[in-house]
Every structure is written in structure tokens, then in C-alpha cells.
Amino acid sequence: QVQLQESGPGLVKPSETLSLTCSVSADSLSYHYWSWIRQPPGKRLEWIGYIFESGSTNYNPALSSRVIMSIGPSKSQFSLKLSSVTAADTAVYFCARHSGSWRYFDLWGQGTLVTVSS
Amino acid sequence: EIVLTQSPVTLSLSPGERATLSCRASQSLSGSYLAWYQQKGGQAPTLLIHDASSRATGVPDRFSGSGSGTDFTLTIARLEREDFAVYYCQHYGHSLWTFGQGTKVEIK
Numbered sequence: 001q002v003q004l005q006e007s008g009p010g011l012v013k014p015s016e017t018l019s020l021t022c023s024v025s026a027d028s029l030s031y032h033y034w035s036w037i038r039q040p041p042g043k044r045l046e047w048i049g050y051i052f053e054s055g056s057t058n059y060n061p062a063l064s065s066r067v068i069m070s071i072g073p074s075k076s077q078f079s080l081k082l083s084s085v086t087a088a089d090t091a092v093y094f095c096a097r098h099s100g101s102w103r104y105f106d107l108w109g110q111g112t113l114v115t116v117s118s
Numbered sequence: 119e120i121v122l123t124q125s126p127v128t129l130s131l132s133p134g135e136r137a138t139l140s141c142r143a144s145q146s147l148s149g150s151y152l153a154w155y156q157q158k159g160g161q162a163p164t165l166l167i168h169d170a171s172s173r174a175t176g177v178p179d180r181f182s183g184s185g186s187g188t189d190f191t192l193t194i195a196r197l198e199r200e201d202f203a204v205y206y207c208q209h210y211g212h213s214l215w216t217f218g219q220g221t222k223v224e225i226k
Contacts, residue, residue, distance in 0.1 A: 045208075
């Protein structure tokens with residue numbers, strides 16, 4: 001059973017860059033799209049963006065000016081960078097695997113809380 | 119952007135009862151690209167239903183989905199203790215994935 005695990009700092013200062021990595025317990029990221037999704041306290045889930053094994057990406061227009069997703073550090077990991085963070089970016093961040101039809105998410109990480117505060 | 123509104127916010131029921139959860143879209147959903155997820159406290163969400171009515175692999179048949187257009191329903195035929203959780207609907211359309219705000223099913 002493939003598992004996903006998010007990692008990264010739990011506290012980021014305002015105006016700095018949030019950086020997270022998702023580690024996938026598989027040999028590679030092949031054949032699937034991979035997304036980041038977040039949930040601010042008391043609010044609904046928000047899709048941030050996806051990356052494909054080729055490195056191609058697609059971001060939520062509401063966040064696209066601040067988001068960069070990439071493959072690595074290893075071939076079974078992918079990363080999220082969100083720049084110029086504010087308190088509004090405080091959330092639980094999940095990584096997730098798209099299903100074969102890519103319209104849904106069939107596997108999620110446990111999530112990691114990132115707090116933006118000085 | 120399509121907005122998904124779930125109701126009720128909280129549903130208080132007893133084990134063995136039937137649960138009916140609603141997800142209403144602000145516009146008609148082409149292709150019925152709607153999914154339901156279950157999230158138990160502190161755990162990752164799990165996919166229950168996709169394409170409005172297809173159960174994901176391993177999901178018990180007490181879970182069923184229905185609907186089309188703007189109105190979709192998740193039904194849990196007979197609640198078991200492990201079903202008390204938060205449920206989210208999710209839509210894909212125009213390269214954007216969006217979620218409802220969730221319905222909490224709690225023990226009465």
C-alpha cells in the first residue's frame with residue numbers, strides 16, 4: 001500500500017517562503033498526478049496545484065503567483081514552495097495522489113500544520 | 119468558479135440509522151464529476167464515491183451516492199460506529215478542484 005508523508009517547518013514567518021516536501025513510499029511518481037491541498041482552520045479544503053511525473057504543473061489561479069511545485073529532492077518526492085506568506089496561509093497542508101481518472105484524489109497524506117506567525 | 123454547499127453542517131444520529139448528506143453546486147456539474155470523502159479526526163481523507171455514484175475500491179455497500187446537475191446526495195444506509203466522521207464533496211471542472219465545507223456526522 002503506497003503511503004504519502006508531508007514534512008517541513010511547522011512555523012513560518014510572515015513574508016517568508018513556506019516549503020514542504022511529500023515523500024511517496026513508491027519507487028517513483030510515475031503514472032499519476034500529485035497535488036497539494038490545504039485546509040485553513042475552520043475553512044474548507046482548497047486545492048493548491050498539481051505536478052505530473054514529467055514535471056508539468058498546474059496551479060490554482062488564486063495562488064499561482066506565489067506557488068512553485070517541483071519533483072524532488074528524490075524521484076519519489078515532490079515539493080511545494082509558497083512565497084510571501086501571511087497569516088491567511090496558516091493551514092493543514094496535505095499532499096495527495098490523483099486517481100487514474102485524475103479527477104479525484106485516491107490517496108492522501110496525514111497532513112501537516114503550518115502556522116504563519118512572527 | 120463553482121461553489122459546493124453541503125447540508126446540514128452537523129447531523130446527529132444513532133448507530134443503525136440512515137444518514138442523508140446533501141451537496142449542492144452553484145452551477146450544473148457537467149459529467150457529474152463529483153466525489154465524496156470521509157475524514158476521521160486527525161486522519162487523512164479517504165475517497166468513498168467518485169463520478170457521483172461509483173464506490174471506490176473497498177468501500178462498504180452501505181455507502182451510496184446519487185444525483186446529477188446541481189444536487190447530489192451521499193447516503194449511509196445503516197450507520198456503524200466507524201462512520202461517525204466529517205464528509206466532504208469535491209468537484210473537478212475547468213482545471214480546478216473544489217470542495218464543499220463538510221458535514222459532520224456525530225453520535226446522538
